[in-house]
Amino acid sequence: SAVISQKPSRDICQRGTSLTIQCQVDSQVTMMFWYRQQPGQSLTLIATANQGSEATYESGFVIDKFPISRPNLTFSTLTVSNMSPEDSSIYLCSGALGQAASEQYFGPGTRLTVT
Amino acid sequence: EDKVVQSPLSLVVHEGDTVTLNCSYEVTNFRSLLWYKQEKKAPTFLFMLTSSGIEKKSGRLSSILDKKELFSILNITATQTGDSAIYLCAVSTGTASKLTFGTGTRLQVTL
Numbered sequence: 001s002a003v004i005s006q007k008p009s010r011d012i013c014q015r016g017t018s019l020t021i022q023c024q025v026d027s028q029v030t031m032m033f034w035y036r037q038q039p040g041q042s043l044t045l046i047a048t049a050n051q052g053s054e055a056t057y058e059s060g061f062v063i064d065k066f067p068i069s070r071p072n073l074t075f076s077t078l079t080v081s082n083m084s085p086e087d088s089s090i091y092l093c094s095g096a097l098g099q100a101a102s103e104q105y106f107g108p109g110t111r112l113t114v115t
Numbered sequence: 116e117d118k119v120v121q122s123p124l125s126l127v128v129h130e131g132d133t134v135t136l137n138c139s140y141e142v143t144n145f146r147s148l149l150w151y152k153q154e155k156k157a158p159t160f161l162f163m164l165t166s167s168g169i170e171k172k173s174g175r176l177s178s179i180l181d182k183k184e185l186f187s188i189l190n191i192t193a194t195q196t197g198d199s200a201i202y203l204c205a206v207s208t209g210t211a212s213k214l215t216f217g218t219g220t221r222l223q224v225t226l
Contacts, residue, residue: 001160031212042203042216043158056211090156096212103163104149104207104214109156 006107029095117142121217138204
């Protein structure tokens with residue numbers, strides 16, 4: 001398995017502000033992803049964090065709203081920008097070992113509440 | 116659009132019962148199917164299945180994949196209250212290991 005840490009674990013933010021979530025993975029991980037889980041729903045992929053280049057976003061998610069960085073192999077950040085109450089969710093980073101068809105492990109998650 | 120469907124949506128059983136959770140999928144460029152257990156925030160990895168007909172087993176949990184019929188089952192025998200959780204099925208597609216999740220099955224095990 002892979003060791004993945006994430007911070008903060010939770011935050012309460014005011015609308016219009018931004019929050020940056022950090023994710024640290026151990027060196028076995030090659031691919032990193034960011035997911036969102038809205039209340040009562042399953043996980044939805046936001047983007048694939050690419051090392052040293054722009055993230056690959058899924059349909060419905062844009063860089064201006066969710067800028068992602070991955071400056072090296074083991075660290076990534078997700079920023080939730082100009083927040084609204086609809087952004088209240090759990091945000092999870094994950095890491096996959098190897099390439100395709102790989103086991104994927106999740107960090108402990110960040111519970112974000114926007115008031 | 117890739118789709119993963121889990122059933123039932125929720126289930127209440129008594130401790131000691133055996134349960135079977137279902138996951139069907141319609142995706143392009145299938146790579147693997149993964150099962151997770153989610154109790155609080157982070158999903159915990161259970162199994163990854165890539166080949167049909169080969170059962171994976173871990174203690175009281177087991178899972179099998181049918182790539183012809185496009186489904187997987189997760190079995191839990193002799194359930195315990197600690198098995199109460201949401202069980203998520205996800206399918207990995209393409210070369211980028213992207214996961215598409217089902218809606219999950221909420222399992223409650225009562226005494």
